[in-house]
């Protein structure tokens with residue numbers, strides 16, 4: 002059995018799987034059920050200022066279904082917690098006391114002034130929690146009030162608020178980043194400069210899931226109107242992975258602990274985030290979709306894979322993929338692969354042919370043999386090794402991309418004769 | 425010995441349950457999941473296997489995108505009886521047999537059920553997606569309002585011609601109305617489909633008007649610009665055996681028609697029933713009688729399972745409904761007493777060295793309250809008088825690839841010409857003939 006225990010910015014948990022700040026972490030009842038199920042930690046649903054709690058609308062979520070699969074992507078227009086601050090603080094205290102080994106991070110979002118942050122930190126410290134996460138990510142509702150992604154989109158604000166938090170509290174500070182920005186490295190650098198102990202990403206992406214073609218209302222619809230909400234779930238994972246990798250390999254932020262979030266639904270997704278340098282991972286949509294029980298496979302699957310690969314603990318493979326993420330202009334232009342079709346496995350759907358034919362390269366010919374069997378053949382001279390046929394082929398291992406040794410040495414764009422800027 | 429034959433062997437509820445849809449309509453979610461399984465093959469083998477050439481990946485993709493009406497129109501464009509075909513086609517030998525998912529996942533995409541999902545949707549929302557072309561001023565006579573005749577009539581109407589359909593029976597639809605198994609054609613779907621087809625306009629149906637009785641082919645050729653014959657099989661085969669018309673012995677097709685036309689609770693069935701034959705008609709009568717509450721139903725076929733005309737799927741339907749399938753036995757004589765049939769004596773059979781079927785000399789008796797003969801139907805050319813009869817070939821009307829007969833201006837299709845006796849094939853025949861008639865009428869040329 003591999004050791005799954007996790008320590009990120011001084012926050013410890015028995016496994017790296019945390020529930021992200023969201024409805025599943027909005028209450029003692031939920032969080033205790035999650036801990037009973039085996040979750041390693043939670044980021045409590047974002048708390049706001051004292052006083053009357055915020056109010057949510059009715060009809061809050063929209064979904065992107067794909068080919069009969071529900072919730073490939075989820076969108077929400079909920080705000081931060083709509084329960085009184087005192088109730089949340091009391092429950093956090095009780096849960097942390099009852100589950101001392103689990104990570105308890107509290108998400109916070111208050112207006113952009115030092116006093117507001119100082120006050121909330123003092124209150125939160127009383128709960129015995131392990132850390133705070135500054136929610137600079139929420140893209141709807143709160144941002145219009147100058148909070149959430151309105152802060153997260155301005156690096157200077159991030160640096161200021163992070164600085165205040167470090168100044169007024171000893172708790173580890175996680176800064177949760179919004180992906181609704183052109184270059185994720187700038188907010189990450191700002192958090193780092195402000196003294197953040199870690200960054201968490203991604204929060205949700207601005208989105209409208211669909212437009213109702215009867216009422217012409219965006220979904221989710223609130224009495225016929227809709228506002229853009231935050232997009233998450235399996236569909237956003239590639240975006241999250243890319244942003245995580247940018248921060249992991251940026252010399253300015255390299256080594257800054259990262260709590261990875263975005264579309265994590267199973268242990269493989271989690272392992273990929275960890276391979277890109279994440280210290281812990283956070284899950285929201287998958288838990289909202291299937292309930293807390295998915296933790297069984299997250300833990301068990303990661304464990305089995307680590308045992309198979311001989312990774313004794315998370316550190317053994319954390320960040321292993323980071324050095325392999327490079328810039329395009331460092332890729333080897335002489336590396337060559339060619340598609341190869343295993344005719345015994347071919348089910349004769351013809352997709353490889355039509356896809357190559359209509360996409361660009363006309364590199365897969367089609368014939369019928371005397372028995373009427375369809376026969377698809379790679380025209381090697383035309384194949385540019387793009388992978389498309391291999392991606393569309395519905396049969397596993399029927400089309401493979403075979404490495405061709407063309408005897409040519411490594412050459413990137415910088416050295417390429419076609420490059421007008423070549424030195 | 426008095427025969428135990430009566431109606432109402434089962435409660436009306438049980439009978440209704442037994443006669444429920446063989447392949448119920450998919451739910452929206454099921455259709456979404458099933459349509460997503462389609463790979464949208466290029467060169468789709470299913471389309472090649474469909475006798476009417478429906479663009480199957482095309483319509484499935486439309487279902488998947490929520491364009492269900494468009495899917496239905498894609499289907500009906502190639503096959504105006506796509507709704508019936510969805511329920512009755514032996515898909516396991518046509519489109520679904522060649523689906524690439526058989527290789528990939530050992531289960532084809534449920535093309536038939538998706539087809540039903542689309543066409544049922546169109547009938548549900550109503551509307552006529554097809555339009556008539558400018559009137560051509562030409563008139564065409566169609567004999568028989570079965571799948572072949574109606575398909576031909578619809579396509580001719582689309583092309584702007586006026587069509588008069590002469591149908592011997594009270595209702596239109598041919599075997600869709602009188603032949604197909606009731607658990608495949610629930611409710612009044614056959615009649616609704618006929619109504620839909622006629623909805624295009626330009627088609628007049630004259631029921632209870634029979635060729636050879638009320639008018640002759642010669643008259644039709646004189647009065648109309650072209651004639652299409654789609655009379656189907658208008659006669660049943662006989663055993664040529666004593667007592668085959670005695671009380672208790674029946675033609676399967678007549679009983680099947682009764683089952684489709686009458687209240688199921690009023691249909692008399694025996695306690696012990698013997699069905700003679702090995703085709704789909706034999707299966708259909710055996711299963712339907714069993715579903716009405718017959719206790720022992722034995723279907724006896726003179727060769728083996730592999731040689732049966734009934735498809736594997738149909739055999740399975742019979743077996744799972746508790747019909748006993750007995751192979752390698754042929755009826756030797758019908759057993760009777762004063763009141764009628766009491767059973768059948770069968771002789772065991774086998775293939776001899778040269779593959780010819782021979783009797784072994786050994787026999788067995790099956791007691792029966794009812795015996796059904798399902799040994800095939802054929803085309804009887806009697807209604808076509810001798811001096812105006814198109815050339816025949818092995819008992820069917822001879823046609824070329826455009827379904828033209830040897831008589832100028834006369835086309836034929838469906839069960840009365842050579843080819844697989846299937847609804848879908850009859851529809852294709854009617855469609856091809858209509859296009860050929862259209863060319864003939866518009867070019868005025870004889871090449872059709």
Ligand SMILES: Cc1cc2nc3c(=O)[nH]c(=O)nc-3n(C[C@H](O)[C@H](O)[C@H](O)COP(=O)(O)OP(=O)(O)OC[C@H]3O[C@@H](n4cnc5c(N)ncnc54)[C@H](O)[C@@H]3O)c2cc1C
Pocket residue numbers: 512513514567568569570571572573590591592593596597598599600603604605633634635636654655656657658677680704705708807837838839840844845846847848850
């Ligand atoms: C019991 C049974 C079950 C079957 N099950 C299936 C199945 O599950 N799937 C499948 O694909 N196929 C099935 N078939 C076959 C299918 O029904 C036929 O192939 C199809 O109906 C042929 O169409 P058609 O238009 O040629 O003939 P028909 O459907 O027989 O229509 C011919 C029409 O012509 C009319 N007619 C006949 N003589 C005259 C006349 N002299 N004047 C005017 N009108 C006349 C008839 O009344 C009839 O309406 C089944 C057949 C039978 C008998």
Ligand SMILES: Cc1cc2nc3c(=O)[nH]c(=O)nc-3n(C[C@H](O)[C@H](O)[C@H](O)COP(=O)(O)O)c2cc1C
Pocket residue numbers: 021022023024046047075076077079080081082108136138139177203204205232233234235237262263264265283284285286287
């Ligand atoms: C309904 C809902 C409410 C959310 N509320 C918050 C919140 O209050 N604070 C926060 O930092 N993130 C919030 N999020 C974002 C999630 O914590 C997480 O960053 C995002 O959903 C991506 O992870 P996932 O793909 O696993 O869902 C919310 C997400 C959802 C779906």
Ligand code: SF4
Pocket residue numbers: 339340356357362363364365379383384385386387388389390391
């Ligand atoms: S890899 Fe790309 S170029 Fe080569 S055959 Fe496949 S689709 Fe065509």
